[in-house]
Amino acid sequence: MATAMEKLVVQGLGRRDTPGKANPHSSFASPLTSPFRRRRRRFQLRASSLVLPLLPFPIDQVLIPSEVKSLHLYEARYIALLEESLFKKNKLFVHFVLDPIGLGGTSIEASFAARYGCLVTIEKVEKLEIGALVLIRGVGRVKLLEFKKAQPYLTGEVTPMQDNVPLNMIEINSEVLKLKEVLHNLKRLEIKLKTPGETLLQTQITNSLVWTEKQITLDCIKDFVPSVAERVSFAALQPVSGSTQSELAKLQKEKLAAMETTDTLQRLEKTAQLARDNISMLAAKLAIQSLERQ
Numbered sequence: 001m002a003t004a005m006e007k008l009v010v011q012g013l014g015r016r017d018t019p020g021k022a023n024p025h026s027s028f029a030s031p032l033t034s035p036f037r038r039r040r041r042r043f044q045l046r047a048s049s050l051v052l053p054l055l056p057f058p059i060d061q062v063l064i065p066s067e068v069k070s071l072h073l074y075e076a077r078y079i080a081l082l083e084e085s086l087f088k089k090n091k092l093f094v095h096f097v098l099d100p101i102g103l104g105g106t107s108i109e110a111s112f113a114a115r116y117g118c119l120v121t122i123e124k125v126e127k128l129e130i131g132a133l134v135l136i137r138g139v140g141r142v143k144l145l146e147f148k149k150a151q152p153y154l155t156g157e158v159t160p161m162q163d164n165v166p167l168n169m170i171e172i173n174s175e176v177l178k179l180k181e182v183l184h185n186l187k188r189l190e191i192k193l194k195t196p197g198e199t200l201l202q203t204q205i206t207n208s209l210v211w212t213e214k215q216i217t218l219d220c221i222k223d224f225v226p227s228v229a230e231r232v233s234f235a236a237l238q239p240v241s242g243s244t245q246s247e248l249a250k251l252q253k254e255k256l257a258a259m260e261t262t263d264t265l266q267r268l269e270k271t272a273q274l275a276r277d278n279i280s281m282l283a284a285k286l287a288i289q290s291l292e293r294q
Helices: 004-012 076-087 169-194 204-212 228-235 245-260 264-293
Strands: 049-058 068-073 092-103 110-127 132-149 155-160
Touching: 049 076, 049 110, 049 132, 068 076, 068 204, 076 092, 076 110, 076 132, 092 132, 110 155, 110 245, 169 204, 169 228, 169 264, 204 228, 228 264, 245 264
Parallel strands: 049 092
Antiparallel strands: 049 155, 068 132, 092 110, 110 132, 132 155
8 A cells, every 4th residue: 555655745746846745754563574685677777867766754853065974774665765875876865855835725634745855875784673874975966857756665866956056165265264263173172061071972063074074986976076165065954962942943944944945155154153052051051060060
């Protein structure tokens, strides 16, 4: 029997940006019904577009470039998606979210549009008794052009979405250096708050920043890899230690805005301000922590 998500895709097959009626919260909790095995279907490839497996999420789980996310995959169709992705050299699929766009008539089910796609690469897989624990990394934004099929898992054609090429790279590079300096200052405060007196640990922001500075080689899909400046501009959009629910909600809004921005300089300036705000917040929390110890 088709799931709500599959019905959405069937309604949208062959159409661009076509909303359907579905519950975007796809379950990952069904038993694994088949063992890992290699599948030899080929990912289709043409200039500046790819046909890849799609993994849908609700709007509050947007993934941005440079971000790491852990997935616990249970359902047989998602295990099949994982197997297909692992079989290919680059280990790629697309993480995308469904954005509510309103109610359809008297139906209690909302309509959703497929938005905020992010090409991901699989960094680590741990087999579990049921399913697998998968560590993924956001590489770059993509636009979903067309759904291709719903079975045994969703696939679709995507094209890269990157910032407009800036005319003045000197200004861009200057802002990149400023942001990196702010992020290193933030790291020092975050580690003090997280593990006082203990061995330094890598924060989520540092993990993303280290990745942005690596040489990223993904065969045949260079158009999908953003510039270093663009990747760095996303690295600051990670939660810091001790974040409250309201702070995490604010970060979510910042991530959504960053995914829609096509101006690297604008994003660099906004994320640098966010990092400075986090420094002020952590400094205040450290001061309170120091008073409590006295």
